[in-house]
Amino acid sequence: DTAVSQTPKYLVTQMGNDKSIKCEQNLGHDTMYWYKQDSKKFLKIMFSYNNKELIINETVPNRFSPKSPDKAHLNLHINSLELGDSAVYFCASSRQGGGGELFFGEGSRLTVL
């Protein structure tokens, strides 16, 4: 069983479109995250979310929004896609607060044309 799964694995779309990436974890974790990996392989936190608090990295444009239907899912919605949004997006999860190892999904490669 895949612990953290993301769909789709690949997404190609046009500038200006709105798209979503889904993430699900079956580890029973309380906290989920989205990370962005750019073309130089640099990984940066976008969001941290549990059922009490959403923390947004201040550098993330408000076109990006996380939505969590329940604690096992954290989806990423992106509005008005731009060329610079092309990247690999990773979902992760961990136990809530006070530590815990992060486990990552396999990544979703987004290409904006």
Next chain:
Amino acid sequence: GIQVEQSPPDLILQEGANSTLRCNFSDSVNNLQWFHQNPWGQLINLFYIPSGTKQNGRLSATTVATERYSLLYISSSQTTDSGVYFCAVSRNNNAGNMLTFGGGTRLMVKP
């Protein structure tokens, strides 16, 4: 925020060689993880090691939290060890464990 620096940025090894990768961080942390990103892009957990020493097969890691560094040792390297090795750290809070990543060490192991 916390700064994380990894060295060397690039490393080429002959199969069978040993190597040491270093991770320095700028502030006190209570979480540190090492990851291997394989050529297919998957992030594989290697070690969760906020302090002390751990070993897993040919890999071992040591974190000296008081001196703000961690080392990853790879012994008898194999071609399947190729990829990018990331160190990531955080200071916990009630909202979770937001890791800050270093820039990675790109390892190529030649047969």
